[in-house]
Amino acid sequence: MPRPLTADFFARDTLVVARDLVGATILHGGTGGVIVETEAYKGDAASHFVTRRHKAAMMGTTYGRLYVYSIYGMHHCVNVTSDRSGPGAVLLRAIEPTHGVDEMLRRRGVTDPRNAASGPGKLFVALGLDPSMTGRAACEVLTFLPRKGSVRVDTSPRIGITKDAHLPWRFTVRGSPFVSR
């Protein structure tokens, strides 16, 4: 059993953290899987640090903490704040279920593992997270295991934004059927 990641993993530059998180395993209780999709947000125009600067102020003052937000009145998504020297957070967008798969399918009300956590709102539900976790130390609430072998990571523009939409700050496992969209 490898040593879990600690908060200092998230202290580095947000683009590095977001890329390195791809291929790592995230666990909450007995459920979780391999992170196959992340996005980086810094001080850019699409970042909640700008568009939700009061609610997301922790992006500028913390790293390694959970930042949970709600969107479209019906979904929640989770980030881990990053970068000890500037505003940053990594949005966890998709995992390949490997632990407690049946439990995650049950939480989601689906039967296809490819539809269990292939999107930030789905991931939030599948892992059994709660909005009250926002602000907590990520590595106390969750377990992050470093990736084992090598992973081919693709880079592409972030999904679902209109501002700074061209920035290639989305990271995915090449060829994974568990990424969003």
Place this chain on the structure above:
DNA sequence: TGGCCGATATGCT
């Protein structure tokens, strides 16, 4: 205090 809009998911055509 009102109106606009979004780091989404789903179901229907």
Place this chain on the structure above:
DNA sequence: GCATATCGGCCAA
């Protein structure tokens, strides 16, 4: 591929 549910946060007034 497209419509739409649904509501908190933000800012202009």
